[in-house]
Amino acid sequence: MCVYITAAEGKRSTSGVLIQIMDNAEEDYMSDSFININQDIRPGMPMLRRTKEAFKKEEKQKEANEKSRQKSIKEQEKEQRDTVLNIALGNENKGFAMLQKMGYKSGQPLGKSGKGIVEPIPLNITTGRSGLGHEEVKKRKAEENLENYKRKMHMKKQTEKQTANLFKMRLKTKQEQLQVKRDLEKSQKACQQLDMQKRLEFPKEIWFWLRPREEKEDVDEDDEEEDEESEHNESEKLQMLTAYLREEYLYCIWCGTAYDDKEDLSSNCPGDTFLDHE
Numbered sequence: 001m002c003v004y005i006t007a008a009e010g011k012r013s014t015s016g017v018l019i020q021i022m023d024n025a026e027e028d029y030m031s032d033s034f035i036n037i038n039q040d041i042r043p044g045m046p047m048l049r050r051t052k053e054a055f056k057k058e059e060k061q062k063e064a065n066e067k068s069r070q071k072s073i074k075e076q077e078k079e080q081r082d083t084v085l086n087i088a089l090g091n092e093n094k095g096f097a098m099l100q101k102m103g104y105k106s107g108q109p110l111g112k113s114g115k116g117i118v119e120p121i122p123l124n125i126t127t128g129r130s131g132l133g134h135e136e137v138k139k140r141k142a143e144e145n146l147e148n149y150k151r152k153m154h155m156k157k158q159t160e161k162q163t164a165n166l167f168k169m170r171l172k173t174k175q176e177q178l179q180v181k182r183d184l185e186k187s188q189k190a191c192q193q194l195d196m197q198k199r200l201e202f203p204k205e206i207w208f209w210l211r212p213r214e215e216k217e218d219v220d221e222d223d224e225e226e227d228e229e230s231e232h233n234e235s236e237k238l239q240m241l242t243a244y245l246r247e248e249y250l251y252c253i254w255c256g257t258a259y260d261d262k263e264d265l266s267s268n269c270p271g272d273t274f275l276d277h278e
Helices: 032-038 049-068 073-085 094-101 134-197 213-218 224-229 234-249 262-268
Strands: 002-006 016-020
Touching: 134 234
Parallel strands: none
Antiparallel strands: 002 016
């Protein structure tokens, strides 16, 4: 059943307030439907007297609860302590009276030089259950934890730095090995050309010349020549081959030049290594 009530009594209005009254009397008054009906207050519509009274009653109850709320013992002690500490000492205090007899005036610093304190030493009241020195122990532990953390971070940075340096060394070593390999191939090509110009049919050492690709693919692993090559690593081979080229042909692979004589080679060539030519 629905009933329409106009905004002004005795006068006809174009708008009204719709109040829904449920026929079922057994419905719980704390149900969502009942609460939503009472709290359905829309702008521009008059509020029911019963709803206004309920709101006022609720506000009064809140104020009464705030006033009647009993403060805890700690709050009462803190208020009393703050009240007493905010009161300045008077002549009734024996210590203050003695200071005044010695020439002290209120608001002046202590001491003959006038550089002492003006305000009394503040009270540090501990309200917890920890014993004396507990705060110092906590502070010391916090400092120790901070030092341990800094030490760990320092060790971590050192480890990362060592790892980075090791990686750089390995990379440098790998690059140096590749450079040695390139220089060795360059020396073998130069040696083969110069020996052939000299009409030599065979190199001084089997590895002084480059092998053809077909020959490299067909070489047996158990070949004696392969075992002979394995006696020297690539760095030693490069050193021996460049020394042969400099002695026999006055040729430097890094300069790419054959010099006129030994004096010309020693005076114009920077050295017999790759680093000397950088």
